[in-house]
Amino acid sequence: MIEPAVILAAVVLDLVLGDPRWLAHPVVYMGKLVGLLERVLRRFRIDGIVGGIMLLVCMVAATVVTADALMRSLAVIFPWAGTAAAIFFSYACLAARSLHQESKLVANALVAGDMEEARRLLSRIVGRDTEQLNEAEIWRALVETVSENTSDGVIAPLLYLMIGGPLLGLAYKAVNTLDSMVGYRNDLYLKFGWASARCDDLFNYVPARLTGLLMVITAPLVGLSGKDAWKTMLRDGRNHSSPNSGIPEAAAAGALGVQLGGTNRYGGVAVTKPAIGEERRSLSLQSYRGAVRLMYAAEALLVAAWLLVVLWVVI
Numbered sequence: 001m002i003e004p005a006v007i008l009a010a011v012v013l014d015l016v017l018g019d020p021r022w023l024a025h026p027v028v029y030m031g032k033l034v035g036l037l038e039r040v041l042r043r044f045r046i047d048g049i050v051g052g053i054m055l056l057v058c059m060v061a062a063t064v065v066t067a068d069a070l071m072r073s074l075a076v077i078f079p080w081a082g083t084a085a086a087i088f089f090s091y092a093c094l095a096a097r098s099l100h101q102e103s104k105l106v107a108n109a110l111v112a113g114d115m116e117e118a119r120r121l122l123s124r125i126v127g128r129d130t131e132q133l134n135e136a137e138i139w140r141a142l143v144e145t146v147s148e149n150t151s152d153g154v155i156a157p158l159l160y161l162m163i164g165g166p167l168l169g170l171a172y173k174a175v176n177t178l179d180s181m182v183g184y185r186n187d188l189y190l191k192f193g194w195a196s197a198r199c200d201d202l203f204n205y206v207p208a209r210l211t212g213l214l215m216v217i218t219a220p221l222v223g224l225s226g227k228d229a230w231k232t233m234l235r236d237g238r239n240h241s242s243p244n245s246g247i248p249e250a251a252a253a254g255a256l257g258v259q260l261g262g263t264n265r266y267g268g269v270a271v272t273k274p275a276i277g278e279e280r281r282s283l284s285l286q287s288y289r290g291a292v293r294l295m296y297a298a299e300a301l302l303v304a305a306w307l308l309v310v311l312w313v314v315i
Contacts, residue, residue, distance in 0.1 A: 002161075002162070002163075002164070002165045003083070003086070003165075004307070004310050006083065006086050006087050006090055006165070006166070007090060007158075007161050007162060007165075007306075008303075009087045009090075009091075010087055010090035010091040010093070010094060010161065011094065011158070011299075011303060013087070013091040014091055014094035014095070014096055014097050014098075015096065015097050016097070017091075017097065018097030018098040018100075018101050019095065019097070019098035019101075025092055026063075026067075026089065026092045026170065026173070027092070027173060027177055030059070030063060030173065030174055030177045031177055031181065033059060033062060033063075034055070034059060034177060034178060034181050034182070035181075037055050037058055037059060038055060038182065038192075041054060041055060041192075047191075047192050048191045048192065049191045049192075049194055049195065051192055052182070052191065052192045052193055052194050052195040052196060053195045055178070055182070055192070055195070055196065056175070056178060056195045056196050056199055059174050059177075059178055060171050060174045060175060063170050063171065063173075063174040064167050064170060064171050064174075067085075067089055067166065067167060067170050068167055070085055071085045071086055071089070071166070086165070086166050089166035089167075089169070089170055090161050090165070090166045090169055092170075092173075093157040093158075093160075093161060093166070093169035093170060093172070093173050094153070094154060094157055094158060094161075095149065095153035095154060095157075096153070096154045096295060096296065096299055098153075099125075099145075099146060099149050099150075099153055099154070099295070100292055100295070100296075102121075102124065102125050103125060103142050103145065103146055103288070103292070104292075105121045106118050106121045106122045106125070106138065106142055107142060107285060107288050109121055110135060110138055110139070110285075111285060115135070115138075118138055119131060119133055119138070122138055122141055122142070125145055126141050126144075126145050127266065128141065128264040128265060128266055129264070129265040129266060129267070129268065132265070136282070136283050137262075139283035139284055139285070139287060139288060140258075140260060140262065140283050141264075142288045142291070143252065143253075143256065143258065143260060143283060143287050143288055143291045144249055144260050146252075146288070146291040146292060146295060147215075147248045147249045147251070147252035147253075147260075147291050147294070147295075148245045148248060148249055150211055150215070150248055150252075150291075150294065150295040150298055150299075151204065151207050151208045151211035151244065151245075151247070151248045152176060152204065152207075154211075154295060154298070154299050155207050155210060155211040155214065155298060155299065155302060156172060156176075156203065156204055156207035156208075156211075157169050157172055157173060158299065158302060158303070159206070159207050159210065159302070160172045160203075160207075162306050172203055175196065175199050175200050175203050176200060176203070178193075178196035178199075178200070179193075179196050179197055179199075179200035182196050182197075183196050183197035183200060201242070201243055201244060204244040205243065205244060207244075208244035208245070208247045208248060209244075209247055210302075211247065211248040211251070211298060212229075212233045212237065212247040212248050212250070212251040213251075214297075214298035214301050214302060215229055215233075215248060215251040215252060215255060215294050215297075215298050216229045216230045216233065216251055216255075217301060218294065218297035218298055218300075218301050219251075219255040219294065219297075221297055222290070222293040222294060222297050223290075223293075224255040224256060224290055224293075224294065225254065225255050225257065226255065228254040228255060228257065229251045229252070229254040229255035230251075230254070231254060232250045232251065232253055232254025232255075232276070232277050232278070233247060233250045233251040233254060235250070236250040236253070236254075236274075236275070236276045236277060237250040237251075239261060239273070239274035239275065239276050240261075240273065240274070240276070241273070246276060249276050250276050250277065252290075252291055252294055253276050253277025253278075254277055254278075255290070255294060256277075256281070256287050256290045256291065257277075257278070257280035257281040258277055258279060258280070258281055258282075258283050258287050259275055259276065259277045259278060259279040259283075260275070260276040260277055261273040261274050261275045261276045261277075262275065
């Protein structure tokens with residue numbers, strides 16, 4: 001049985017601690033394992049679709065088996081240690097506070113007029129080229145990454161923790177890490193990263209739509225437009241190369257009254273994305289802060305709804 005106290009403790013830890021640099025994060029080790037497995041598979045020339053499937057299966061299995069063995073071993077020695085490990089793994093799946101902290105550094109640099117620092121800090125949290133971005137483009141990048149990662153980094157892992165506890169949450173993080181490392185549409189990863197990218201799309205299908213719905217419901221509670229969030233999500237949610245990312249971005253754009261999308265550069269190559277939302281307001285610090293409020297409100301509503309379900313089952 002999934003312990004509600006474990007999930008709640010993980011949420012509180014994430015909100016209080018975020019992702020301190022002194023703390024060893026499981027995702028760091030996941031990334032190292034992905035690199036090791038990729039090198040081994042490519043050394044034996046297993047680097048097509050079959051190799052990508054092997055990478056996906058080995059990565060998820062290694063993550064889940066290792067975490068399960070550790071929690072069980074600790075629980076045999078000290079029951080409280082097994083619970084502490086479960087809380088830690090669950091906490092490591094969540095990224096609300098760290099997303100806020102990292103994006104806020106960019107916003108603060110931008111407000112201070114330090115464009116170079118804002119671009120440098122932004123490059124740590126987005127995949128696009130940042131060297132030539134102007135102020136409006138930086139604000140757009142911040143709103144896009146906060147709204148998209150509200151699903152990937154907050155709602156999706158939280159949903160899987162609620163359904164299957166820390167092991168399912170870690171399985172999701174493993175898939176998400178794989179997608180971020182090998183899920184590219186280029187010559188090197190088009191086939192090798194296919195399985196990871198498609199699995200990530202599948203894992204995020206429901207959470208992305210749940211995130212959009214949560215944003216629509218909570219928008220009025222944080223001073224934004226729920227009506228416009230709903231309308232824009234339905235109209236522009238598919239205006240994205242990802243089957244999922246456009247949903248929360250469209251909901252956020254409508255709630256904030258801004259337009260997202262446009263031209264970005266990746267490795268020097270310009271990529272133009274369809275517009276999402278209507279430009280009723282200019283992208284600014286206010287837009288960024290609104291996106292952060294939406295993120296926390298969506299998380300709070302999901303936790304509250306889940307607790308009501310838990311209480312109803314218990315009673």
